[in-house]
Amino acid sequence: xxxxxxxxxxQASLFDRVGGVEFFTKLVEDFYSQVELAPxxxxxxxxxxxxAKAHLALFLVQxxxxxxxxxxxxxxxxxxxxxxxxxxxxxxxxxxxxAMLHGVGLSTAGPTERAELxxxxxxxxxxxxxx
Ligand code: HEM
Numbered sequence: 001x002x003x004x005x006x007x008x009x010x011q012a013s014l015f016d017r018v019g020g021v022e023f024f025t026k027l028v029e030d031f032y033s034q035v036e037l038a039p040x041x042x043x044x045x046x047x048x049x050x051x052a053k054a055h056l057a058l059f060l061v062q063x064x065x066x067x068x069x070x071x072x073x074x075x076x077x078x079x080x081x082x083x084x085x086x087x088x089x090x091x092x093x094x095x096x097x098x099a100m101l102h103g104v105g106l107s108t109a110g111p112t113e114r115a116e117l118x119x120x121x122x123x124x125x126x127x128x129x130x131x
Contacts, residue, residue, distance in 0.1 A: 013065025014116055018109050021061055027103045028057040034099035041095050044086045063120075083128045093129045097122055 011017075015024075032049055035041045045052055058070035059077060070077065086092075100121045104114060 014113055015061060015064040015066035018064075018107075018113050020066065021057075023107065023109070024057050024060045024064075024066075027100075027107055028053050028060070030103035030106050031056070031100050034102045038095045038099060040092050041099065044092075079124070079128060080130075084130060087131055088129050089131045090129060093125050097125045100125075 018024075032053055035045060035049075055070070055074060058073060062068050062070040063077075088096075101118060104117050104121070107114075107117075109117060
């Protein structure tokens with residue numbers, strides 16, 4: 001029997017290993033503090049970042065094994081489709097990755113979790129580059 005908190009490898013989800021919702025709330029805050037400083041990114045986002053922060057945090061919580069509140073609120077992520085209105089070139093992509101890695105750097109994640117987060121953000125950002 002596997003408990004919902006366990007993956008197939010019997011290891012707790014990354015969500016549980018890093019300490020839950022609070023971890024992702026802080027990560028997203030730190031990420032957006034960098035977005036504020038990067039004009040190439042900032043112009044794409046609405047002036048009020050409240051919703052954008054909430055959606056990204058809920059998505060990451062869900063993706064890394066926490067509650068599926070993102071799906072309940074927003075439906076299927078369809079990230080490629082949701083990013084199609086924005087011109088994401090290599091510069092925007094790398095600015096996004098840098099902002100997120102800044103957040104990961106400030107986080108309390110240990111080396112294993114840090115490596116998993118970096119790998120995921122790097123590969124998902126590459127997959128969302130659309131020009
Ligand atoms: C590659 C560079 C990226 C750029 C320039 C970018 C930009 C954006 C922008 C402008 C929004 C809309 C925010 C709003 O109006 O509320 C957005 C939404 C979002 N992005 Fe990205 N993004 C990037 C990569 C990523 C990656 C790698 C992920 C996943 C880890 C991600 C996850 C999301 C999520 C979950 C949303 C909210 C979707 C929703 O509306 O429910 N983005 N992004």
